[in-house]
Amino acid sequence: MTTPEQEFDRQLQVLLDLDYPDLTGQSIAAFTAALDALRPATAQAPAQQSEDHVPFVLVVARTSAGAPIDAHAAMGRTALGTHGGFADLDADDLARFRPVDTVTIPDGVGYLLRGVDTGSDYLNVTPADALTSLTARGRSGLTVEEGIALLTARPDMLRKNKCFSLLASRCGDKRVPALWISQRRPKLGWCWNGNPHTWLGSASTAGRIGT
Template sequence: MTGAAFDAEAEFDRQVARLIELGYPGAAGLTAEQFGETVAPLRGVAASAAAGEHDPERGRVAFVLVVTRQLVPIEETMPRTTLAGKSRPGFVDHSFEEGSLERFVATDAVHLPDPRAYLVFDVDRGEEFCGAVPVDAMGVIADRERTVLTIEEGVALLTLFPEVLVKNKCYMLGGSRCGDRRVPALWISKNAPKLGWCWERNPHTWLGMASAGGRVAAG
């Protein structure tokens, strides 16, 4: 990515417009104007967060606008995802027993800069970790001083860049855990995105580990 090829503020505006188009304001109990006002302070920090590579088809994104479950529940964000060029909505797998998704929260190592909305930057879907043991992949990412993505961050990445989720290059979200051995993950099922989970010691050849350079909030 070069400065001449990437306009961070224009990209931020695109992401906000896409979320409004997908009905995020209504799901958050806000008007489109109120939603825009809520996230608008982040526009000014988008440029400083856009230092990394931006090539979504290769699974690298400069920054992503993350709307947390405090504004819109995960159960309402997943149906607003699709695969690139497809229309079938994403879904939460039934393997999440009733009430369990609420227990998958950010780990102690993950520091959310704002409880409602923020930017995650220098994002990588992490296909280099396809076939790796998840807990080992998380250790490598920590050693690199990067951070694994939470469920909300992974869903935001997919929502705004559907092209990142492709066959054999899906990704786990080790930043959200519930105290057991399950690691959330996004993959493809029934020609649509699915939020499921895998075991922290079970490798999958088609699941990498998504990560980011960090998170930033306005102010």
């Protein structure tokens, strides 16, 4: 069993290996320093871990200029084994999916997502009903960027027949972005807000912590 410190180092190294400093327009040193400031926040993450639960995930949210991270490029850095991820939306359409009004993204290049659950309890439940339930429990759905961050840090959490919607990003219509597996590759696509799927749950978080 790894410690929070070890897991933080592992996730940071994954981001460095995938050239996230270039994605944010920062030097390796500046990028590392920005995320390392989040290290103390791991103490606020729940200790338990299970098949559906991750104590914390490092999320890269913005470039050095403050612009949202390029989700299309970030999705292209994901993989399941040797099978690279892809987005089934063009870059302009994907950029329209922004955090919902009830979600506040912490300032800075990155932040910590704590108490992340992939939402198997919501398999075969519509995104609309899942959102109502999660809100009543004091939890929040994930944004597109947070779903990609979870997949990047823990690709093992995206599993056949246990994939997940990303309820906290919307673009003004009835589409809800989601991550699932297509031809052994991680795929970012969308489903309708009112449609249930036996293989699709709704991921959530206990909170977001910035510096």
